[in-house]
Amino acid sequence: MEAELTLNTAPVRMLCEQLGYKVGGQNRLTILDQVSFSAQNGDFIGIVGPNGAGKTTLLRQIGGLLQPTAGTIACNGRLVHQYRARDYARICSYMHQDTVMPFDFPVRDVVLMGRHPYATALAAYSAADYDYAERCMERAGCLQDADKRVTALSGGERQRVMFARILAQDTPLVLLDEPTASLDIRYAHEVFRQIRGLAQAGKLVIAVMHDLRAAARYCNRLFLLYKGELVAQGDPEDVLHEGHISYAFDIAAKTYRNELGHWDFDLVE
């Protein structure tokens, strides 16, 4: 039986207008340019595009981890970087590609860190926090590792722990950077199913997706980034049009429906 989680689905509305991000001195390098979109509860948005297109940079902007150099990004009518860190941590959670800890924390304690934005400073985590973390670990498929040391885990096991931590943070906006990059096909499917469930329950999920088949299958909306520009957005199968793929990835592809009726593609030699 799947562990029940009472999910926070408070309203979130992200509004991004003419967002730009440049780095470097005189010959400034453009990472993001004139990106505009809006998104709200219930969407599972996948960000796709070639390497270096600015996918992670866009996600970090949404998460308030980088300040834009042009344009605005606002959550519920307020600029993201004007929130206090603790306040935004109750609205938005962010899962990095890989998180390595230098000391031997037990998995349970790492998952509990997701409850930090809600805990008062001096009090220990409450019994309810422990209980919630336990159910998150079950959902993420890492309950059997609860008492292991996080430094002793493989990359895939660690990624499931970090996903459990994101579940424990239980924010209405969830940002994920390639959340299944280290997972085998069974866990990848399970985690994507969970993520889609979060969006269907009313959260807003935005994820960087490197696997186009998974993006087509699980997301209900895609952003295609190319050289820092948002060149296409909308229904997955419209965004993953053959012309878009050959333009963004510079490779000829043939798209089709496979025997199970899922979107698929193959590369043309």
Place this chain on the structure above:
Amino acid sequence: MPVLGVPMSIQQGHTTKNNTKLLPTLAVGTALLAGAIILSVALGSVSVKPAVILRAIFSWARLPVEAPDPADYTVIMLIRLPRVMAAVLAGAGLAVAGTIMQGVFRNPLAEPGILGVSAGSSFGALLAIAGGLSTFLTLPAFAFAGAMLAVGLIVGVAVGSGGKSRTVTLIMSGMAISALFSAMTSLTLSLANEYQVSSYIFWTMGGLANRRWAHVGAMIIPVLVTLVVIIYKARDLDILLLGDEEARALGVSPLLTRMLMILLASVCTAAIVAVTGPIGFVGLIIPHIMRMLVGPSHRRLILASAFGGAIFLMLCDLLTRLFAWPTGAEISVGVVTALVGAPYFLFLIFRSARKGTS
């Protein structure tokens, strides 16, 4: 999630195991510390019975007990107890500061003086000695001022350069400023006379001999404030271990948290080094031993490190006193901590190299 097949027994095995409780650590630590204090005060060139020690302390507190022999009272209250309490505060403060620095820099080999305190306090102490201003309170004042100047410059450079909270910027500016202070120390040493050079070298070995209540008073506030604030902020330190961006996404501002912790640890270390001279390895090895005993969660680790550091330094100092009494040779406590600590440090280096981590 049936596909993952989690047995119910595992789910029920540990529901609300709370491993951040402070009370057991506090109880065990207090008992061991009290025992070690009594032992340290009792042993020496003149042994005193534990009952006499308690009577001396009670009569100092004007409790109605039979007053001890005045000679015993003097040995206990004016000679041994201030020295023992100085060891307690110095050991606790160095171990806590070391734990903080290892957490803040996400590096198990960081030590309390890493951000300029060591180089700055040495230069300050040497200025006091070479300037003929070295009394039992001006020398610590100079050493403290030197340490704070170095820490201020390092933090100022790191913040001013726009590197903000990045640990690499802090470490690099720390290396540069420390090198600058070491060079000034060498320059001053080459201009100083032989007596000044040897008093400086004696200071750098670190020691607790002849420390008075005034020295205890100089350390008590920085050490206690650091301990209390860090226990209050311990979970922020845990979360900082995930990395800066992860911490920010969990509502912990990495810049503010890191700066607060670095400043507390540095002021605490500077106050101690000013009083005792540099004492190595307490701030490095005690956090590691305590991490093995109570785990890496900082709320308990900080408290355990405070007790562990206090007891370790006090017992090392007791060894120097027991050695000095029959031989007449006064060895510095820094020598003992290093003799115990250096081999352990090497062991850590070998182990972390073998594991391929550091």
